[in-house]
Amino acid sequence: MLQFIENGSISSVQGIKAAGINCGIKKQKKDLSLIYSDVPCNAAGTFTLNKVIAAPLVISKEIITKKKKVRAILVNSGNANACTGETGLANAVKMQQYCAEKLGLQHDEVIISSTGVIGQQLPMQNLLAGIDTISGAVDYCKGNDAAEAIMTTDKKKKSFAVKVRLLKGEVVIGGICKGSGMIMPNMATMLAFLATDASIEQALLQELLSEAVNESFNKISVDGETSTNDMVVLIENGKSGLKINKNSKDYEIFKSALTTICREMAKSIASDGEGATKLITISINKAKTRKDADVIARAIANSPLFKTAMNGNDANWGRILSAAGNSGADFVPEKVTIKFDELSILKPNYTNGFNEEEAKKILSKDNVTVSLDLNEGEESSTWWTCDFSEEYIKINANYRT
Amino acid sequence: MLQFIENGSISSVQGIKAAGINCGIKKQKKDLSLIYSDVPCNAAGTFTLNKVIAAPLVISKEIITKKKKVRAILVNSGNANACTGETGLANAVKMQQYCAEKLGLQHDEVIISSTGVIGQQLPMQNLLAGIDTISGAVDYCKGNDAAEAIMTTDKKKKSFAVKVRLLKGEVVIGGICKGSGMIMPNMATMLAFLATDASIEQALLQELLSEAVNESFNKISVDGETSTNDMVVLIENGKSGLKINKNSKDYEIFKSALTTICREMAKSIASDGEGATKLITISINKAKTRKDADVIARAIANSPLFKTAMNGNDANWGRILSAAGNSGADFVPEKVTIKFDELSILKPNYTNGFNEEEAKKILSKDNVTVSLDLNEGEESSTWWTCDFSEEYIKINANYRT
Numbered sequence: 026m027l028q029f030i031e032n033g034s035i036s037s038v039q040g041i042k043a044a045g046i047n048c049g050i051k052k053q054k055k056d057l058s059l060i061y062s063d064v065p066c067n068a069a070g071t072f073t074l075n076k077v078i079a080a081p082l083v084i085s086k087e088i089i090t091k092k093k094k095v096r097a098i099l100v101n102s103g104n105a106n107a108c109t110g111e112t113g114l115a116n117a118v119k120m121q122q123y124c125a126e127k128l129g130l131q132h133d134e135v136i137i138s139s140t141g142v143i144g145q146q147l148p149m150q151n152l153l154a155g156i157d158t159i160s161g162a163v164d165y166c167k168g169n170d171a172a173e174a175i176m177t178t179d180k181k182k183k184s185f186a187v188k189v190r191l192l193k194g195e196v197v198i199g200g201i202c203k204g205s206g207m208i209m210p211n212m213a214t215m216l217a218f219l220a221t222d223a224s225i226e227q228a229l230l231q232e233l234l235s236e237a238v239n240e241s242f243n244k245i246s247v248d249g250e251t252s253t254n255d256m257v258v259l260i261e262n263g264k265s266g267l268k269i270n271k272n273s274k275d276y277e278i279f280k281s282a283l284t285t286i287c288r289e290m291a292k293s294i295a296s297d298g299e300g301a302t303k304l305i306t307i308s309i310n311k312a313k314t315r316k317d318a319d320v321i322a323r324a325i326a327n328s329p330l331f332k333t334a335m336n337g338n339d340a341n342w343g344r345i346l347s348a349a350g351n352s353g354a355d356f357v358p359e360k361v362t363i364k365f366d367e368l369s370i371l372k373p374n375y376t377n378g379f380n381e382e383e384a385k386k387i388l389s390k391d392n393v394t395v396s397l398d399l400n401e402g403e404e405s406s407t408w409w410t411c412d413f414s415e416e417y418i419k420i421n422a423n424y425r426t
Numbered sequence: 427m428l429q430f431i432e433n434g435s436i437s438s439v440q441g442i443k444a445a446g447i448n449c450g451i452k453k454q455k456k457d458l459s460l461i462y463s464d465v466p467c468n469a470a471g472t473f474t475l476n477k478v479i480a481a482p483l484v485i486s487k488e489i490i491t492k493k494k495k496v497r498a499i500l501v502n503s504g505n506a507n508a509c510t511g512e513t514g515l516a517n518a519v520k521m522q523q524y525c526a527e528k529l530g531l532q533h534d535e536v537i538i539s540s541t542g543v544i545g546q547q548l549p550m551q552n553l554l555a556g557i558d559t560i561s562g563a564v565d566y567c568k569g570n571d572a573a574e575a576i577m578t579t580d581k582k583k584k585s586f587a588v589k590v591r592l593l594k595g596e597v598v599i600g601g602i603c604k605g606s607g608m609i610m611p612n613m614a615t616m617l618a619f620l621a622t623d624a625s626i627e628q629a630l631l632q633e634l635l636s637e638a639v640n641e642s643f644n645k646i647s648v649d650g651e652t653s654t655n656d657m658v659v660l661i662e663n664g665k666s667g668l669k670i671n672k673n674s675k676d677y678e679i680f681k682s683a684l685t686t687i688c689r690e691m692a693k694s695i696a697s698d699g700e701g702a703t704k705l706i707t708i709s710i711n712k713a714k715t716r717k718d719a720d721v722i723a724r725a726i727a728n729s730p731l732f733k734t735a736m737n738g739n740d741a742n743w744g745r746i747l748s749a750a751g752n753s754g755a756d757f758v759p760e761k762v763t764i765k766f767d768e769l770s771i772l773k774p775n776y777t778n779g780f781n782e783e784e785a786k787k788i789l790s791k792d793n794v795t796v797s798l799d800l801n802e803g804e805e806s807s808t809w810w811t812c813d814f815s816e817e818y819i820k821i822n823a824n825y826r827t
Contacts, residue, residue, distance in 0.1 A: 074752075075748060075751040075752050076750075076751035076752070076755075076757070076759060077747050077748055077750070077751030077759045105744075107744065107748075108743075108744055108747055108759070108776045109776060110760070110775045110776040110777070111775070113776075142744070143742075143744025143745070143747070143748060144743060144744040144747075144776065144778060329730070329818075329822070330822055333818070333819050333821075333822035333823045334822065334823065336819060336823045337822070337823025339823065341544075342509075342545060343506075343508065343509055343543070343544025343545040344544070346478050346509055346544070346545075347476060347478055347508075347544065349477075349478070350476040350477035350478030351475075351476050351477070354477075356477070358477060358478045358509070359511070374511045374512070375509045375510060375511040375514075375545065376511070377545060413819060414819060414823075415816040415819045415820065417730075417734070417819070418734050418737060418814060418815060418816045418818070418819060419816065420734075421730070421731055421734035421735065421738070422734045422735065422737045422738025422740065422815075
């Protein structure tokens with residue numbers, strides 16, 4: 026029912042054009058991205074919970090809150106336009122208005138977004154000239170350029186699309202996203218933009234997105250930080266002619282597909298976390314409550330001592346248990362079992378006797394699953410994180426310079 | 427009224443002997459420490475809040491809870507005796523009983539403590555032989571040896587003593603402690619042992635210690651981790667003949683002195699955090715509530731992005747504000763001002779225009795104060811932390827090997 030499209034992107038969705046260019050915010054790398062829909066779209070969004078909210082989010086949140094129809098998403102990287110005061114807000118308004126004008130749209134049909142350094146004003150001359158160029162450059166095959174242009178310290182561009190077979194035909198969901206520091210649930214300097222050619226009413230679109238985000242982007246952590254600029258936006262243009270109604274079979278299929286693509290996007294962000302050498306899946310099972318499973322997974326995903334041990338391929342299960350013990354969750358440490366992939370590391374009553382070499386071999390892979398069974402109940406939660414390397418420090422010690 | 431004693435230690439307190447030796451848990455470094463009081467002492471303690479509690483803490487907590495008189499504190503480093511099940515508990519009991527026997531005491535007159543690797547059994551033969559040796563080695567001048575023997579990844583031994591002038595004479599408070607990973611409020615792999623020759627009833631002693639710990643050890647963070655083994659213990663032997671009564675002038679003097687020595691001990695732990703190159707004081711002022719000040723200070727002290735920027739001497743104030751924004755505290759970001767020592771970095775409405783070179787110069791020191799004024803009220807909180815360096819990763823990626 027669901028198939029990933031090779032080299033797919035947001036422009037794999039019918040009627041969605043995109044582009045990515047350099048406009049001079051960064052020296053050479055692409056730094057300006059535009060997603061454009063041929064027709065008006067319903068739009069849903071989730072935004073950072075940080076009290077410090079960047080200027081573009083103030084504007085874009087209002088569009089979503091007022092349930093406006095949307096035609097374009099304009100994103101710059103290299104400058105977050107956060108903590109920039111009234112000048113920053115005026116620049117964000119200008120950025121939106123100028124782009125709308127160039128595309129022949131109303132200003133509130135354009136969602137805007139920024140990512141990069143905090144506390145510096147946008148170089149408006151470069152940006153406006155960039156908007157001149159990019160508004161003429163959008164095309165049906167340039168989703169990957171758009172994905173490239175929203176990157177900051179990401180090493181890989183992140184672009185995805187899935188075909189979804191519904192009862193009476195096929196729809197596509199496409200998306201682009203970026204990480205890779207300040208990644209932490211409830212958004213992070215994490216941007217994700219998705220589009221679909223299914224037809225979905227705004228309220229339902231928002232519900233679908235919120236649920237999918239909770240099971241994906243809100244379960245990854247690179248460093249426990251949440252940024253001022255995070256947002257996930259999903260737009261629909263109905264081009265497929267297929268409508269998704271609540272409580273239908275198609276609704277279930279679409280919801281599952283949306284969650285799947287969001288999870289793949291989220292995992293791509295975790296595995297490309299700053300300095301990361303591997304993707305770590307934290308799977309907590311047999312918890313008394315869902316919340317217990319969730320806070321333990323989160324505590325482990327955020328533990329610097331666990332993440333550094335993973336970097337050293339060190340089967341230091343004591344740190345895993347210690348992180349769980351700090352989480353506040355209700356469980357009995359003596360009942361816990363731990364596995365790395367299929368290798369049993371810890372059995373009840375702290376019984377351990379695994380082969381260190383075998384454990385090291387598993388941890389040396391670029392994709393490892395750490396599972397804990399609490400043996401308290403039936404609830405589960407899965408999170409994704411990465412290891413913590415010297416490279417993370419190098420990247421972040423001198424980010425501005 | 428208060429004077430630090432040069433090269434002072436826990437054995438600077440009258441009637442307190444100490445020793446530190448190698449008993450073979452570690453290869454060569456000292457790994458066994460004994461503090462011994464000539465007379466019975468009241469004892470107070472605070473312990474880890476981690477749900478995973480090491481075996482020695484189970485035993486030592488009970489002594490404090492039952493308000494037993496104490497004569498000795500035995501501590502080993504190199505092995506935490508945590509997550510070691512029934513064998514671990516039996517070993518802890520044996521360790522306590524054997525030490526009591528050698529010293530001619532009841533088993534519950536001996537507090538025990540362990541720090542080091544989690545999940546391995548203590549090498550009991552070495553340990554018991556060590557107890558044979560150390561029980562004959564305690565002396566009135568060996569507090570610094572004891573301080574050395576409780577170190578794990580600490581680079582410097584941590585030993586302090588203060589003379590406190592009361593209305594009718596002088597008392598001494600002496601202490602030793604260790605860090606240096608998993609440091610986080612509500613204790614961390616942080617051990618601190620203090621003694622005083624003042625005479626103080628157990629209930630008051632516990633109250634004094636709890637309050638002092640809240641203002642010192644509970645306000646430091648190296649990596650946001652809390653260990654399975656943390657404890658702070660304070661014993662009094664009354665040797666000075668001076669009694670501290672609640673609500674007296676002496677009580678205020680003693681309380682302030684105890685808080686001061688605990689703060690110095692806590693700061694010595696933060697500044698010697700794993701891989702740390704500097705001590706960072708986070709001072710939050712003019713908050714609406716004490717709690718707001720506290721959660722912001724804590725959020726900044728724990729932020730990897732802030733701590734890596736400090737490592738790179740990068741005046742990245744956006745990360746400071748972003749961490750504050752994530753803390754959950756009630757404040758208006760636009761009203762915040764930030765200083766590094768006396769240099770103004772940010773004024774209200776995100777106004778900044780500081781000299782980058784000057785900021786770099788301040789941040790390059792090994793002792794920096796970052797102050798935020800929220801301009802919301804009159805409450806304050808101060809925390810201490812360190813920077814986050816590549817060295818931290820190196821130390822922790824291969825801790826067990």
